[in-house]
Amino acid sequence: MEPPSTHILSTTSPLDAIDICYERGWTDGLPVVPPTPDRVAALLDFAGLDPKEILGEVPVRSRSLTAEQAAANSVMAGCLPQYFPIVLGVMRALFEHDPNCIHELSSVTNSAGVLILVNGPIRKQIGLNCTDNLLSPGNRANSTIARAIRLILINVFEQRPGLLDRGCMGSPSKYNVCFGEDEENSPWEPFHVSRGFSPDDSTVTVASIQDPAMVSNRYGTGNGEGVMNSVADAMASHGLATYFTRGVQWFWIVGHWHSEYLSRFDWDRASMQRYIQKTAWRSRAHLKRLGAIRGDVVPEDENDPVFAAYNPEDIHIIKAGGNSGIYSEVIMNYYGVFATTVKI
């Protein structure tokens, strides 16, 4: 029997409806916008989707995602209709990568969040923050797109903390790591162009991540290598070094002044990737002594480098952030969902 797609409430008060959403366990802890049929229809109409269309299935969970469910959760998150194509793009990227990865996002105890990086014209069309405070709360597009994904994971796939979300420490990244690249002020070609898309394409890149770590290098010396040494050091000292031996990827969100400084010395994306890859390592002996990787230290471990990234192209470089300070961010791309880019 097909399940009912609507709930009839004995109230006309939106405030009561918010309370009812809480009572039914439909929220992420914050109040949601009640998913009324007219609001849900506005998102579906914008995307040209039939409410019953199946967007994907997660075999291990025996669950599917319908367009209507995606739209209802996006409404609850506070999305405007024009944000919905990005929400759909994120889910499509996850389904295309491996439908079971959607379950994996919650089954892992290391509390992986979902990074959502947007490139292309859609950033400006919807007012996505690419610069000042881009990882903070405060901008509707960034906050509500990321929240829509979380609400879909909670409500459609039951990824509730303590239930199927098995995160140990949890993560603020589960609220919001959605931002755009500051393409207009970047010395390098846009990230999506470096991955084979046209500058006129709008894309979304999705990855499972650990929490971003700030890198403050204000006094970098030489020809820009000091900045990259700081980034490499932040990578190599990551608390989940045990993953280095399984292969992980990285995002380096290059802050405004770091990118400006590096551009003075003509560093391009490929040469920075090569420099950081060969610089970001710790000896196997060091990581064993820390307990970061398993085993007893043997003499040859002292001179055995364990690289934070196997390959230069495993380091994704994006220019974004404000110009009020001299910072970057480094994010480990946990191996569950490596960076996957789709056209919106």
Next chain:
Amino acid sequence: MVENVDSEMILVDPTGHNLNTSSLHISPRPSDLRGKRLGLLDNTKANAEVILRRIADILDAKYEFADIYYTKKHSSNLPPKPEVLSNLHQNADIVIAGIGD
């Protein structure tokens, strides 16, 4: 689509539903472990094989298994690939799945 009427408000259901409504059944439990073929399913965590092999040794001393078949998933976070499950079906009467770290 239904419109709001009188004192009622309509909300669209944002929750997921199971695709397969047929109930799952637990395989019959063996009445005796003696002489059975034991399967071990390693979830890839660091000490999974250590604890599974130790348990197998202890049980084998008591029940004298016909065979002990060991296999491993490709990821601790994902279900076994079909060929891993198929091999377990072919090579084991009973299976111990465990987690180590």
